[in-house]
Structures are given as structure tokens and as C-alpha cells.
Amino acid sequence: MTRRLRIQDRIAIGALRGMVVVLLALLVWMVVFLLVQGWSELTRLAFYSSPPNIAGPGSGVGPQLFNTVYVLVLSMLFTVPLGLAGGIYFAEYAGTGRFTNLLRRASETLATLPSIVVGLFGYALFVQATHSHPSRLAAALSLTVINLPYMVRVSEDALRALPEGLREGSLALGATRSQTIARVLLPAAMPALITGVILAAGRVFGEAAAILFTGSNFALTAHSNYSLSPLDSGDTLAVDLYVFRTQAEPSAVPDARQYADGVAALLIVVVLLFNVGARALGRVAVRRGRHK
Amino acid sequence: MIETSAGGGPAPSASAAPAAGVHAIRRRSRVLDQLSHRAVAAAAAANVLLILLVVVFLALRAAPGLKSIGLGQLFGSADWQPDAGIGFGGSSAFGALAPILGSFAVVLVGLLIAVPFATSAAVVLAETNPRVGERFIRPAVEVFVGIPSVVYGYVGFIALLPIMRHLAPPGRDGSGVLAAGIVLAIMIIPTIASITADGLLAIPVALREGSLALGATRWQTIRRVLLPAARPALVTGIVLGFARAMGEALAVALVIGDVNVIPNVRSEGLRALFEPFTTMTVTITDGVDKLAINPDGTAARYMLALVLLVVTFISIVVVRMVLRRAESRR
Numbered sequence A: 001m002t003r004r005l006r007i008q009d010r011i012a013i014g015a016l017r018g019m020v021v022v023l024l025a026l027l028v029w030m031v032v033f034l035l036v037q038g039w040s041e042l043t044r045l046a047f048y049s050s051p052p053n054i055a056g057p058g059s060g061v062g063p064q065l066f067n068t069v070y071v072l073v074l075s076m077l078f079t080v081p082l083g084l085a086g087g088i089y090f091a092e093y094a095g096t097g098r099f100t101n102l103l104r105r106a107s108e109t110l111a112t113l114p115s116i117v118v119g120l121f122g123y124a125l126f127v128q129a130t131h132s133h134p135s136r137l138a139a140a141l142s143l144t145v146i147n148l149p150y151m152v153r154v155s156e157d158a159l160r161a162l163p164e165g166l167r168e169g170s171l172a173l174g175a176t177r178s179q180t181i182a183r184v185l186l187p188a189a190m191p192a193l194i195t196g197v198i199l200a201a202g203r204v205f206g207e208a209a210a211i212l213f214t215g216s217n218f219a220l221t222a223h224s225n226y227s228l229s230p231l232d233s234g235d236t237l238a239v240d241l242y243v244f245r246t247q248a249e250p251s252a253v254p255d256a257r258q259y260a261d262g263v264a265a266l267l268i269v270v271v272l273l274f275n276v277g278a279r280a281l282g283r284v285a286v287r288r289g290r291h292k
Numbered sequence B: 001m002i003e004t005s006a007g008g009g010p011a012p013s014a015s016a017a018p019a020a021g022v023h024a025i026r027r028r029s030r031v032l033d034q035l036s037h038r039a040v041a042a043a044a045a046a047n048v049l050l051i052l053l054v055v056v057f058l059a060l061r062a063a064p065g066l067k068s069i070g071l072g073q074l075f076g077s078a079d080w081q082p083d084a085g086i087g088f089g090g091s092s093a094f095g096a097l098a099p100i101l102g103s104f105a106v107v108l109v110g111l112l113i114a115v116p117f118a119t120s121a122a123v124v125l126a127e128t129n130p131r132v133g134e135r136f137i138r139p140a141v142e143v144f145v146g147i148p149s150v151v152y153g154y155v156g157f158i159a160l161l162p163i164m165r166h167l168a169p170p171g172r173d174g175s176g177v178l179a180a181g182i183v184l185a186i187m188i189i190p191t192i193a194s195i196t197a198d199g200l201l202a203i204p205v206a207l208r209e210g211s212l213a214l215g216a217t218r219w220q221t222i223r224r225v226l227l228p229a230a231r232p233a234l235v236t237g238i239v240l241g242f243a244r245a246m247g248e249a250l251a252v253a254l255v256i257g258d259v260n261v262i263p264n265v266r267s268e269g270l271r272a273l274f275e276p277f278t279t280m281t282v283t284i285t286d287g288v289d290k291l292a293i294n295p296d297g298t299a300a301r302y303m304l305a306l307v308l309l310v311v312t313f314i315s316i317v318v319v320r321m322v323l324r325r326a327e328s329r330r
Helices: A002-042 A062-093 A098-112 A115-128 A136-160 A164-172 A177-206 A209-214 A237-247 A256-291 B002-007 B011-068 B071-076 B097-128 B130-146 B149-167 B177-201 B205-213 B218-229 B231-247 B250-255 B265-274 B280-290 B295-329
Strands: none
Touching: A002 A256, A002 B097, A002 B130, A002 B149, A002 B177, A002 B218, A062 A098, A062 A136, A062 A177, A062 A237, A062 B011, A098 A136, A098 B011, A098 B231, A098 B295, A115 A136, A115 A209, A115 B011, A115 B231, A115 B280, A115 B295, A136 A177, A136 A209, A136 B011, A164 A177, A177 A237, A177 A256, A177 B011, A177 B130, A177 B149, A209 A237, A209 B280, A237 A256, A237 B149, A237 B250, A256 B130, A256 B149, B011 B295, B071 B097, B097 B130, B097 B177, B097 B218, B097 B231, B097 B280, B097 B295, B130 B177, B149 B177, B149 B250, B177 B231, B177 B250, B177 B265, B205 B218, B218 B231, B231 B295, B250 B280, B280 B295
């Protein structure tokens, strides 16, 4: 009886571990596979500077890369102050009443909204209602809708993680609540906040569905556009990976596959860099905290 | 004090001035304090405003479809020809039964694959190998939450579809419900795993030790004590994974084949998993280049977006209910 149980225990736990090993192997394989596939493009300098080219070889992601960074920065300009303010409210002011509850539920719902629904919403509000066309601004605003709840949560967590003594000490010295937040709490929470901003930026980098509806111009060619106008449209890297499948017939475009491999590998590299960067910052912050 | 009296005349006014200054500063900082309180409250309230705007604008754009298409056709027919009516004198049809069934089919397949893997990962992370878990599994989970969904779809397209082609009945290209389910599963495993692991870690140590002290094996403890105790977390993870899978568009679009015909499950059985199919999100994505020129088709897509919105609302409510019940039991 006990022996049977012991064997059962071994087999069951072995199976659990086996599944996890399979899972991790699959994930690692995925990253390595994408990097290997896209390596020739990643290491080709012209890949980063030349425009996409449907007619022949030598495609690059220059304009897409520029556009992606443009939309990312623009959207973070909206997301960071608004999300930080929301996080400050939840961490420092909010009570436990119904109003706070409503705000929290709204934030959760916003965080769960499918990005394609946000895309249609963004098209209706930022494009149609303003009688304009898909643009970087419309894309950035839609991305703000997607990222705002994330930024709020990150900011709230960063402030809540601070020791209570910091708050009480500042208030005891006669500082007002807003002075305490601005001069004591925010500086102390800065490393965690920067980590959060980096992770939020990483999410923007890979978002595609919402931009497809609000900022894309559906053309792999024809926009070697480095203009600075927020009202211009343009594809981002992640959008291109989808457009590759639908618009460029692999037979008609000899190096479309190579191009897409390069884009996928670049996205992976950037996401890994963002993640490692955010982690490293978090560790530095923890170490500094211990010193004090 | 001595200096002011030595200076004579202006002493009283000099001592009054700083006092007034302090008052002014106090008043100003109090006003600033209240202003900043209102400002951050307004920022938090922006969440509610945004939700309302989303509901209003989706409803506004879907409304024309109520009259020209009708709920009966949208939910009762599988005849979907959104573009037949524009320019060619034909008539369009907007039966969305196929994408609606398709969404639930791919998400069901995705969950069936994801839940065992995610639960295993959570148990290994929280229980059997916590050190390895914190060193490798948790960082891996975090990285894979961050990988763009369209990249998952792309890997599915270039690596998974060729494999599926070998498994599929002859004449099929490998795309379909199974391929989409696998891609979705890989995407939502990290979500479910991390929430479940947190639930397991929050279980009081006494529960585990009590079970082991009574002579239960580790596996018995995991199955009979720990997993039941962490069930609210597991359910929360599954519902959030469900919502995420339901709303995923581009990753699914890359591997499902996008054919608006319901596979005949009765005659095909499990082979139907290899039939190209479609989902609500894929059908919405399809219309992106005709948003401005096909008003009826666009209205139909906004109606599908409302369906997705309702699914999101229901998911949030279910999560709330599960968590509240778990709290009240404690």
C-alpha cells in the first residue's frame, strides 16, 4: 500500500516536472529559432536603415523602426503622467468606498479589453469622429488606452511598496500630503517606477492589432517616411509581421520571408533587452535600498 | 529680539511680516494640496470615462447594423458575405455564427492544452522545486508574457503549420482550430501559471505540513489539499486566460486559415480540428481595409466588437465573484 503510494508519488511529480521541462524547452527553442532565422538580417547594417522593398532584395525596416519608436514615445508621453497620477490616487488617497471600488473595476476592465476592440474604438473616436485618417497620434492615443491600466497598477505598487515610516516622517515634519508625495515618495519609488515604464514601453513595442486600425497605412512600400508630423500614418514593426502574411504573397515577393524573419527576430531582441534592462534596474534599486 | 529693539521703529511690522508670509505659504500649500488631490482623482476617474467612451462609441457605430442587418441574422445565420453588396450589385449577408462558434472553439482547445501545462508549472514553481522555479520558471514566464502576440502567431505560421500539414488529412494546409488553439495555449500558459503559483504560495504552511504529518505523500498533498485550496487563483487565471485568448486577433489570424464556413463536426469528427475556420477577432481584422467603404460590414464588425466587450465584462464579474467567495470563506 505505502509502496504503491510512493511509486504513484514519484510518477506524478516526475510527470509534473517533465511537463515543465517540455514547456521551458519549447519557449527557449522559440527564441533561439527566431534569432537563428533572423540572424542574417539582424547582422546586416542596411536592414536598419533602408526602406522595405517589395520589388527586389535588400529590404529594411528603417521607416518602420522610426515609426515604432515615434509612436512609442508619443504614447508614453500620455501614458506616464496619466498613469502615474492614477497610481498616486489609488496608493495615497483612495479609501475603501464604493467610488474607489468603481474606479478599480473600471481599471481592471480596461486592462482586460481586447486590443482589437480598442482598435475599433480608436478608429471610431480618434479617426472617424475627428474626420481625419489613421495617424501616429491616433495610434498613440489608442495605445494609451491599452497601457493606462498597466501604468496605474505599476505606479500604485511602487508607492505601496515604500515603508510607512517614510510617509509618516514627512508628514510629522509638517509637509503636506502633496509635498510628501512629490518630494519624498516619488523620488524613493523612482527605480520601481522606471522599471514599470520600461515594461510598459515594451508592451507598446509589440502591440499590433490596435495600430492596424488607427495608425497603419497598409503598405509595405511607399513610405520611406521619416517626417516628424504626428498626423502622418505608418506601419510599426509588429504590424508588418501581420501584413507580411496577408498582403505580400510569398511567391510575388522573393525576400518577404527573409524580411519577416528579420522583423520577428528584432522584436524578440528588443523585448528581451527591455526585460533585462528593467530587471537590472530593479536589482540595483534593491541593492541601494539595503545600503540605507 | 535684541536687534529689532535696537533698530527701533520698524520692529512690530518686521515681526508681523514673516508671520503673514508663513500664513500665505501655508495657505498656498493647502490649496496646492487640494488641487493635486483633485488632479490625481480625476486621472483615476479617467478609467471610468474611458470605459464609458468605449461602450458609447462601439454602440454608436454598431447601431446602424441593428436596422440594416438585425440581431436575428447576425446571431442566427452562418452566411457571411460582407462585401458582396458593394459595387457589384449583389447582396451582402452578415450571419456571424461561424466566427462566434470559432472563437469559442479555439479558446476551448487552447484552454484544454494550456491548463495542464500551466498548473504543472505553478506546482513545480511553488511546491516541488521552488529554487529552480524562482531562478528559471518565473523569469521565463515574465519574458514570455512580454513577447508580442503577433510574434507567437508568426512562429505558428512558419514552424507550427508545416508540422500540422503532416498531421492533417490530405489536401489541408495545416491551418485551423487546432493550430490556433496551440498558439493561444502557449500565449496564455504564462498568465494562468503565474496567477496559480501566487495562489499556491499564499496557502498557509500549516495546511501543507498538516497533510504531510498525517502521512500523505507529496502528490496526495498537492492534489487533495493544495490545489483545492488554490482553486480560486486557478479559476481566476483560467478566466483571465480565457479573456485574453478570446480577444487575441493577429496571432490567431496567422494560423487559422480564415474561412467563414463551419466545419461539419458530425461527418468529420476530430478531423474538423484541421479545417480552416475563423473567429470574431479574425473577422473584425479582415475588414480593416474596408472600414470606410463598406458601412454595413463595418457595423457588423462593431456588433462583434460589442460581443467581445460583453465577454470581457462577464469575465471580470466572474473573477470578482470567485475572489469574493474565496475571501468570505476565510
